[in-house]
Amino acid sequence: xxxxxxxxxxxxxxxxxxxxxxxxxxxxxxxxxxxxxxxxxxxxxxxxxxxxxxxxxxxxxxxxxxxxxxxxxxxxxxxxxxxxxxxxxxxxxxxxxxxxxxxxxxxxxxxxxxxxxxxxxxxxxxxxxxxxxxxxxxxxxxxxxxxxxxxxxxxxxxxxxxxxxxxxxxxxxxxxxxxxxxxxxxxxxxxxxxxxx
Amino acid sequence: xxxxxxxxxxxxxxxxxxxxxxxxxxxxxxxxxxxxxxxxxxxxxxxxxxxxxxxxxxxxxxxxxxxxxxxxxxxxxxxxxxxxxxxxxxxxxxxxxxxxxxxxxxxxxxxxxxxxxxxxxxxxxxxxxxxxxxxxxxxxxxxxxxxxxxxxxxxxxxxxxxxxxxxxxxxxxxxxxxxxxxxxxxxxxxxxxxxxxxxxxxxxxxxxxxxxxxxxxxxxxxxxxxxxxxxxxxxxxxxxxxxxxxxxxxxxxxxxxxxxxxxxxxxxxxxxxxxxxxxxxxxxxxxxxxxxxxxxxxxxxxxxxxxxxxxxxxxxxxxxxxxxxxxxxxxxxxxxxxxxxxxxxxxxxxxxxxxxxxxxxxxxxxxxxxxxxxxxxxxxxxxxxxxxxxxxxxxxxxxxxxxxxxxxxxxxxxxxxxxxxxxxxxxxxxxxxxxxxxxxxxxxxxxxxxxxxxxxxxxxxxxxxxxxxxxxxxxxxxxxxxxxxxxxxxxxxxxxxxxxxxxxxxxxxxxxxxxxxxxxxxxxxxxxxxxxxxxxxxxxxxxxxxxxxxxxxxxxxxxxxxxxxx
Numbered sequence: 001x002x003x004x005x006x007x008x009x010x011x012x013x014x015x016x017x018x019x020x021x022x023x024x025x026x027x028x029x030x031x032x033x034x035x036x037x038x039x040x041x042x043x044x045x046x047x048x049x050x051x052x053x054x055x056x057x058x059x060x061x062x063x064x065x066x067x068x069x070x071x072x073x074x075x076x077x078x079x080x081x082x083x084x085x086x087x088x089x090x091x092x093x094x095x096x097x098x099x100x101x102x103x104x105x106x107x108x109x110x111x112x113x114x115x116x117x118x119x120x121x122x123x124x125x126x127x128x129x130x131x132x133x134x135x136x137x138x139x140x141x142x143x144x145x146x147x148x149x150x151x152x153x154x155x156x157x158x159x160x161x162x163x164x165x166x167x168x169x170x171x172x173x174x175x176x177x178x179x180x181x182x183x184x185x186x187x188x189x190x191x192x193x194x195x196x197x
Numbered sequence: 198x199x200x201x202x203x204x205x206x207x208x209x210x211x212x213x214x215x216x217x218x219x220x221x222x223x224x225x226x227x228x229x230x231x232x233x234x235x236x237x238x239x240x241x242x243x244x245x246x247x248x249x250x251x252x253x254x255x256x257x258x259x260x261x262x263x264x265x266x267x268x269x270x271x272x273x274x275x276x277x278x279x280x281x282x283x284x285x286x287x288x289x290x291x292x293x294x295x296x297x298x299x300x301x302x303x304x305x306x307x308x309x310x311x312x313x314x315x316x317x318x319x320x321x322x323x324x325x326x327x328x329x330x331x332x333x334x335x336x337x338x339x340x341x342x343x344x345x346x347x348x349x350x351x352x353x354x355x356x357x358x359x360x361x362x363x364x365x366x367x368x369x370x371x372x373x374x375x376x377x378x379x380x381x382x383x384x385x386x387x388x389x390x391x392x393x394x395x396x397x398x399x400x401x402x403x404x405x406x407x408x409x410x411x412x413x414x415x416x417x418x419x420x421x422x423x424x425x426x427x428x429x430x431x432x433x434x435x436x437x438x439x440x441x442x443x444x445x446x447x448x449x450x451x452x453x454x455x456x457x458x459x460x461x462x463x464x465x466x467x468x469x470x471x472x473x474x475x476x477x478x479x480x481x482x483x484x485x486x487x488x489x490x491x492x493x494x495x496x497x498x499x500x501x502x503x504x505x506x507x508x509x510x511x512x513x514x515x516x517x518x519x520x521x522x523x524x525x526x527x528x529x530x531x532x533x534x535x536x537x538x539x540x541x542x543x544x545x546x547x548x549x550x551x552x553x554x555x556x557x558x559x560x561x562x563x564x565x566x567x568x569x570x571x572x573x574x575x576x577x578x579x580x581x582x583x584x585x586x587x588x589x590x591x592x593x594x595x596x597x598x599x600x601x602x603x604x605x606x607x608x609x610x611x612x613x614x615x616x617x618x619x620x621x622x623x624x625x626x627x628x629x630x631x632x633x634x635x636x637x638x639x640x641x642x643x644x645x646x647x648x649x650x651x652x653x654x655x656x657x658x659x660x661x662x663x664x665x666x667x668x669x670x671x672x673x674x675x676x677x678x679x680x681x682x683x684x685x686x687x688x689x690x691x692x693x694x695x696x697x698x699x700x701x702x703x704x705x706x707x708x709x710x711x712x713x714x715x716x717x718x719x720x721x722x723x724x725x726x727x728x729x730x731x732x733x734x735x736x737x738x739x740x741x742x743x744x745x746x747x748x749x750x751x752x753x754x755x756x757x758x759x760x761x762x763x
Contacts, residue, residue, distance in 0.1 A: 022413055057239040058414050102464075112462035 008153055009100065012093030013049035018063040021054070048097065055105050062108045067091060068098060070111050073118035080125040086149040095123060095153045126154060134162060138169065198309055200294065200317045203411040207294060207317060208240075215266040216244045219255055221273035221739050222593060223664045224580050225400045227600045228426035229272050229296060232405035232419045239414055248597040250662065251737030252278060259284050269293045273401055274739050279305045280314055289313065296401040298435070299739055300324060301391055304332055318404050327387050334380060337373040394716030395742065397435040402426035403444060406451065417466040420451055422604050424468070424561045428577040431558075433667040437714040438558070445470065445559055464566050466606055472539055473560035477623060478575055481616050484523045484530070484538075485513075490623040492630075492668070496675035497553055501634045512551050516541045563606060571612070579603055579615025582622050585665050587658030622659045630672055634680045643759045646685055648673060649693045649751075661696055663740035669694070670704050689719075691758065693751060700735070700745040703754060717742050726757050 003011075020043050027036035035046050043063060046054075054060040066072060067090035079087045091097055098119045106112040130150070137145050200206040218233065220226040230246060237244050245262060249255040255274055267290050271280070276297035281287070282305070289311060296317045301324070306314045308329055320326060402423040409415040427444055430436040436444070449470045461467055476494065479487035488494045488509060498512070499505035513523055518541070522530050541547070543557045561573040584600040591599075602611040633639070633648065640647045660669045670692055678685050690706040705719030720741035727734045733750040746754045 058416065059239065102462075106462040107456065107465050109462070110460070112464075116462075 003152070003156055005153070005156060008093065008156055009096045011152075012096030013047065013052070013100070015048050015091060015093060015097055016045045017048045017051045017065060017097075018043050018045050019051045019054065019060040020063060021060045023059055048100065052100060052104055055108075062101060062105055064101070064109045065091070065097070067094070068101070068109065068115060068119075070114050070118065073115055073122065077118055077122050077125065080122055080129075084129065086126060086129065086147065088149045089151055092151055093153065094151065095119070123154075126150075127157065130154060130158060134158070138166070198307075198312060198315050199319050200315050203317075203408045206315065207408065208412060210292060211268055211270075211294075212240055212242055214242070214268045216242055216268045216270060217262055217266045218244055218246045218270045218272060219258060219274060220246070220248045220271075220597070222248050222250050222584060222597055222662065223273060224429040224577060224584065224600070225298065225402055225426040226273045227580060227584065227597065228400075228402040228422040228429075228604065229405045231422045231601050231604050232402060232409055233270070233272075235419065236405075236409050236412065236414050240412070248594050249274070250593055252283065252739070253737055256283060256285075263287065263291075267291050271295045271297065273297050273299065276300070276302045276306060276316070276318075277395070277739065277741075279303050281305070281309065281311070287313070296404055298397050298399060298401055298430075300396050300398050301394070302326065304388070304391070308333065317408075318399065318401055321398060324398070325391075327391055331387055332384055334377070337370070337377050393718055393721050395718070395720045395740075396714075396716040397430065399444070400426045400430050400436075403447070406448075410451070415451070415455065417452075417455060417468060418606065420448060420455070421466065421468060421561075421563060421606060423448055423451075424573045425577050425580060425604060428560070428573045429581070432574070432577060433665075434671050434714055435667075438555070442559060445561075448561075466563055466565050468561050468563045470559060470561055472543070472557050473562065473572065473574070474539060474542055475556050475558045475574070477578055478616060478619060480527050480572060480575060482620065483526055484518070485520075486524075490620075490627055492626070492672035492675065493555060494553070495627065495630065496672065496679050498551065499679055501631045501676070501680070508551070512547065515550075516544070516547065565606060568609075571606070571609070575616060575619075576603065576612060578619040578623075579612050581615075581665060582618035582659070583611065583615040585622075585659050585662065586618055622665070625659060626669060626672060629669065630676045633673060634676060639677045639681055639685075641688075642691075642755065644688055644762055645758070646677065646688045646690045647693075647755065648677065648690065650695060660694060661702065663738050663743050666694070666702065666704055666743050670706055674706055691755070693746075696745060699748060701748055701751055702743050703746045703751075704743045706742075722758065722761060725761055726754065729757060730754070 020041065021038040022040060023038060024040055025036065025038050027034055032047070035050060036044070038044060051060065051062050055062050067076075072090070076087065076089070098116075101109065102112065102116060109115060130147075133145070133147065216237065218230060220230055226248070234244060234246070245265065247258045247262065249258050252274075259269075269291065271293060274297065275283075275293070276295050277299045280293060280295070280303070287293075291313060293314050294317050295306065295314065298318065300320070302316065302320060304327065306316065307320075307326055400423075403426070406415060406419055406423045409419050424445075427436075427441060427448065431438070431441045452468050452470070456465075456467075475491065476484070476487040477491045482490075488498075489500055495501065498509050500509055510520065513520065518534060522534055527535070539557065542553075547556070548554050562570050563573075564570045580600050580603040583603050584596055586596055586599075588596075599611060600615075602608075603615050605611065629650065633650070638648055638650070640649075660666055670690075673692060674690050677690075687708050689708050690704075692704040692706070694702045694704065696702045703723070705717070705723065707715045707717055707719075709715065723734070723736060723741055723744050727736050727744070730750065730753065733747040734754070735745040738744070
């Protein structure tokens with residue numbers, strides 16, 4: 001049972017984000033932790049899910065995370081396109097966070113259109129590297145590989161395809177072997193004993 | 198009593214309580230309700246929304262729900278009637294906030310003694326409400342019996358000074374009484390003058406927007422609702438163009454305050470104020486069809502006759518619009534022509550030769566992302582059509598809720614449905630005018646011009662309530678004047694529209710109501726008539742220039758009207 005994209009979005013909402021509240025209330029004692037006190041005009045760090053809820057009710061403004069800016073994203077994109085390795089992304093759930101913020105309140109993010117394009121470019125670069133790595137893996141017939149700095153969303157994206165295709169390849173190999181066995185059925189006993197069952 | 202400070206006097210008295218919103222059924226109420234309910238949702242205020250179609254309906258709904266809450270918001274109902282009296286003197290804890298564009302405000306609401314009636318839509322400076330002292334005054338003590346008793350008691354102790362004193366007191370009292378009687382006469386005159394003219398003022402949605410602004414909860418969606426309400430007031434002839442432009446520029450300031458359009462990302466709602474054609478639904482139709490359905494163009498060009506059609510074709514040719522293009526759907530027209538349309542129609546020749554100065558007006562256009570743009574005029578007509586949809590299976594409340602959905606900018610499904618209905622409505626309107634002109638149904642009765650619409654094949658279902666009747670009535674008047682005699686411009690109009698089996702709607706229009714918005718004296722006149730024929734006339738609406746008359750009593754009604762006008 002693997003995680004779906006929606007479940008990953010849910011998990012991503014644990015990330016902390018800064019907001020500027022438009023209202024005053026004292027500390028809220030929640031099960032997962034305490035939040036507050038909220039004062040008008042004073043920025044405060046809260047989990048993303050609270051930030052999105054409050055923003056939906058127009059009770060706060062979300063301050064964009066430092067990495068979701070044009071300059072920061074451009075640097076990341078440059079590194080990703082030049083280097084064959086994966087860089088460590090500033091947030092473990094960069095895709096989910098970006099998607100949730102852009103869905104709800106694009107007007108809070110300055111230069112939102114450009115940043116959207118940059119995030120998508122970074123995603124494409126990483127995915128193409130991943131696909132090239134997979135192709136190499138299959139070609140070499142290796143049994144294990146180590147990749148650093150992949151985010152869960154990217155893993156989730158290839159998870160339906162990757163093991164499934166490896167299984168198909170395995171089945172093909174088995175069929176080929178069985179076919180060879182069959183054609184070698186007229187060979188000597190020793191040969192037959194040596195072939196895998 | 199007026200609400201001066203929205204936060205202190207209005208919101209703080211509402212937050213924490215359950216609110217009942219009672220509304221009239223018109224587009225402005227729909228818009229105001231949308232703004233207020235989204236504000237209440239974010240503030241966590243529970244509300245019950247009741248829409249009613251008349252005074253008796255309002256009273257019935259109030260009686261039904263009065264136990265549920267202490268705070269009432271009356272949208273577009275209740276300013277002109279004595280609210281406390283109509284609702285049966287509700288207890289002191291119940292507060293009523295009135296957001297109404299109907300004028301004149303009833304003086305008993307304005308000078309409410311118990312502090313229960315609070316008027317949010319404050320009267321403008323040029324509305325002169327009579328002063329408190331001119332209307333309310335204590336009756337001076339007087340009763341000649343009392344005086345005589347006094348006199349008898351003190352008979353024994355008469356001495357010269359005492360006698361003079363008493364005479365002086367009696368004389369003083371007589372003078373006071375006389376002054377009081379003159380004051381009463383003056384008061385009657387003042388109130389009569391005040392109540393005589395009915396008109397409309399600032400749409401309630403503008404007040405709704407200001408309340409949201411004060412609470413820092415305004416956003417583009419609220420501004421869009423306000424725009425629709427403004428357009429509605431313009432189309433149905435409640436505001437003159439100058440006022441519309443004034444309010445439009447106020448709204449434009451709000452738009453600029455909230456966002457700088459260039460910096461907004463693509464996905465947000467962006468609204469622009471630009472010059473646009475005053476042709477109904479032209480983006481969803483062909484230009485030709487639209488010109489033939491817009492009341493203004495039809496009346497000015499007289500397109501009901503062959504001559505008029507020829508003139509229209511001539512004008513289009515003059516502007517350089519080939520007929521084949523103009524009869525296609527707007528979306529299929531060539532891009533160059535589409536871009537030049539506004540320029541063409543505002544050119545000097547069109548304005549002078551064909552006398553169409555009002556074809557261009559300042560309108561608002563909204564867009565989201567790469568979706569097709571939507572015009573305020575189209576959305577307003579769609580909302581109107583959905584609100585007045587002649588579907589017997591849907592209750593009035595359901596239609597109101599559907600109309601609220603039409604204002605949704607992200608989900609345009611209801612709007613599309615409304616636009617189709619609006620096309621049907623406009624077609625009906627046109628066929629009615631055609632029939633009226635061809636059969637010469639306008640008659641001169643005394644100082645009035647009388648039009649009786651017969652229920653033949655044409656469906657009147659869209660024009661039963663004061664929400665849409667102005668469209669029909671103003672159009673009738675304009676077309677009638679253009680097709681008839683010149684001197685008809687000076688006369689007031691009386692129009693009878695079939696309502697159902699039993700009743701007709703009688704509509705009274707001032708002369709020239711179609712071109713400049715004027716104060717209407719007919720509500721007062723109709724009130725006098727109702728006093729004389731109480732059983733046959735039903736004046737239940739909040740807009741009382743349209744009332745119901747029993748079918749067989751129409752003649753009596755018209756006779757009374759003539760008699761009163763002399």
